[in-house]
Amino acid sequence: MKQLLPMAGALVLSWLASGFTVSRPKPADLVLLNGSIITLTQQKGQFSAVVIQNGRILALLTDSEAREFVGPKTKVVDLKGATILPGLVDAHCHLLGLGMALANVNLVGTTSYAEVIERVKARAAKTPKGQWILGRGWDQNDWQNKHFPDHKALSAAVPNHPVWLTRIDGHAGLANGMAMEQAGITSKTKDPKGGRIVRDDKGFPTGVFVDNGEELISRVVPALTSDQRRKLLETAAEACLKVGLTGVHDMGIPPEQIADYKALADMDRLGLRVYAMISPPESIENAVGYLRKHRVDGYKDGMFTLRGLKLYMDGALGSRGAALLADYSDDPGNRGLLVTAPERVEKLCEAALKAGFQVSTHAIGDRGNRLILDATKRP
The missing domain is CATH 3.10.310.70 (Diaminopimelate Epimerase; Chain A, domain 1)
Incomplete structure (x- = not known):
């Protein structure tokens, strides 16, 4: 069985579009040799080496071609037949929650x-x-x-x-x-x-x-300090990298967590790319201003972006909170919960559209899904 070798986000996701080759070899920072490279593109040819410069993939080559980029200060890694593929992105996670789960x-x-x-x-x-x-x-x-x-x-x-x-x-x-x-x-x-x-x-x-x-x-559990949050986020990011994740979509962060992500990116301690969705404001009166205020586009060379809004329509099936059209079979009289009023969801969707934000809504039950579809289909 081939070994999977996860790589950091900027390295894996930056395949060059021009055939993955360069014309003038210069000493690279890092050269990976003797691997099996899977590009997941239409690019023809077999590659066994990766050339990396300034944190980005410069070329995919054969071993003999890649050795042309080896200089006195180049780090060379023998992959010993390991497989390299573009980094995986978790499209729905709660990174701080993962950090807390690892600590608690x-x-x-x-x-x-x-x-x-x-x-x-x-x-x-x-x-x-x-x-x-x-x-x-x-x-x-x-x-x-x-x-x-x-x-x-x-x-x-x-x-x-x-x-x-x-x-x-x-x-x-x-x-x-x-x-x-x-x-x-x-x-x-x-x-x-x-x-x-x-x-x-x-x-x-x-x-x-x-x-x-x-x-x-x-609400009575002691709040985490910014230092505690950042340590937990860093721990969670390290856990993601170990299993080949190079990017995550963090679904529903509070405004104060934006500074945490920026600080980690500034210190080069984030390690993976984060596309975040913010939790909604308490009041919808100035929701458009709230979203525009907190928008972040490609901070620190794309390590952190916030351009989404996370909403909740209902709960979950396992806790009998997903909103159903009929009673739960094992809990007569219970049809779940609406976590957010449909009217509020509709107004928040309108605000997100005006602010240029993507909206993702948690909806599990059939009634919950019907309500969010009704809310978003209106002109």
Whole structure:
């Protein structure tokens, strides 16, 4: 089996259009030899070498041709038959979320609620009392008991730390008793618009919060500093590069994260190209101005661009928040949630059109998709 060799974004995506050759060999910065080069273009011929200068691909050649570009200061790498192909772009990611997932309790693949609790207990054992414990990745559909968990077992096992565990889809979360206490959640707390507090048969919160209900807990989780955000973004970018991703589309970032991306690009620590979509403003009265203010076109030689708006119409199927035309088969009376009012979505789409922004909308359920299609088809 051939080995895949991922390469940094600027190197992989900059194939020259003029036949991938140059007429006057000059010493290059980097020459890769003895590889199998896949261009994914109509270019004819077989190439085994890549010549790189100033962070860009200068030519695709045979080994003998590429050696003409080797000078005293040229770095030469023997690929030993490895395959090189244009870098992959993840068209939907949340880069800061990936960084947080790598730093927090990993709950992906847990096969029971008990296993979730054990992983949280292990983190609590090395975390100062009172400090928040965050995690992500649980999915009750992977457990024998496929109902949403109740916080009581988690609260009993981890009583001295506020705990907030986001479901694998990001559209629901589980809080323990201390976290709900700090958030002021009681049986009298009302469901927010576009969200739900899951309750037991006596009306008490079970600790599970769906879609906009998650904000009731997340708003009291200590905010990350800019330094913390940048470190997490850098860690996430490194993880992407290791698997061959050289670009990502970051779907829905807050305005303050723009400065983080620019700072990392300025320090040459971003590593991959980011096309970002901003989260919508709270008020739609000056949405056009908001979008134009935050637009970024090809910052730092194209390392960071922000020219999109991310919207949410509904929730997700796994957390029973996707908006359906009929009841969920396993949850009679529940047809999901509309996270954003259709009228607001329509006005934000109009603002994006005026500002020259692309719009991407999360819509999972059939009702959610029908509503976004209706909103965008209007003249």
